[in-house]
Amino acid sequence: MPLDVIEAPSPNFDARSSPPDMILLHYTGMPTGLAALERLRDPAAKVSAHYLVEEDGRIFRLVAETRRAWHAGVSWWRSETDINARSIGLEIVNPGHEHGYRAFPQAQIDALIALIVDIRSRWEIADARILGHSDVAPGRKQDPGELFPWKRLAAYGHGLWFEPAPAPGPPLKPGDEGLGVYALQAGLHRFGYEPRPSGRYDEETATVVRAFQRHWRPERVDGIADGETRARLVGLLTLAQTEGVTGVLS
Ligand SMILES: [Zn+2]
Numbered sequence: 001m002p003l004d005v006i007e008a009p010s011p012n013f014d015a016r017s018s019p020p021d022m023i024l025l026h027y028t029g030m031p032t033g034l035a036a037l038e039r040l041r042d043p044a045a046k047v048s049a050h051y052l053v054e055e056d057g058r059i060f061r062l063v064a065e066t067r068r069a070w071h072a073g074v075s076w077w078r079s080e081t082d083i084n085a086r087s088i089g090l091e092i093v094n095p096g097h098e099h100g101y102r103a104f105p106q107a108q109i110d111a112l113i114a115l116i117v118d119i120r121s122r123w124e125i126a127d128a129r130i131l132g133h134s135d136v137a138p139g140r141k142q143d144p145g146e147l148f149p150w151k152r153l154a155a156y157g158h159g160l161w162f163e164p165a166p167a168p169g170p171p172l173k174p175g176d177e178g179l180g181v182y183a184l185q186a187g188l189h190r191f192g193y194e195p196r197p198s199g200r201y202d203e204e205t206a207t208v209v210r211a212f213q214r215h216w217r218p219e220r221v222d223g224i225a226d227g228e229t230r231a232r233l234v235g236l237l238t239l240a241q242t243e244g245v246t247g248v249l250s
Pocket of ligand 1: 027071133141143
């Protein structure tokens, strides 16, 4: 059954240099869906996305998938910085952390999953390349945030998810130094996050751990790498590797 999509063209796009191989999820972070739709279509705002998914499940198409929409901003993932060129951007209506962050309704997530199925029927997109804006810009962005049901999305076959057996162990936290911290940072970097390992658990490390937790350990978004957070990272690294995700690592 073809997807029911409402056309709402935005002028805010340019040409792609390569086919998309990533899906990037956002929340709109504005008081209403209509306000977000207007902004994403305003030539002066110079921002857009390929689709916007309303809380009631309506899907709006703003930019053709073959074009480069402007949604990621300054970003980094696995040494790539032009995330807009590589991704399809989906805006999910939610007021966000600034305007009353709330649960994503069932109808919205059902529509989002149908949309992702549709997109993946056209383009080669690995599970490890279904990411949140906060993954590619952890210092600037929190969306779609810890209320987004990444686990449910993965249960439907989209994105990576890993839950280890209970993994106790002393937490690594800001101020810590040493090989354990270095290994954690190296793992985060190998998985895709920008900062390179230093062996010092500084503010940047805490920010990246928080971004990782927002996506893969949403019960605990505190920037402290407890045993469970570290075990999930190790499991996800294995899954990403098994999936054969390649990319330039440096
Ligand atoms: Zn965003």
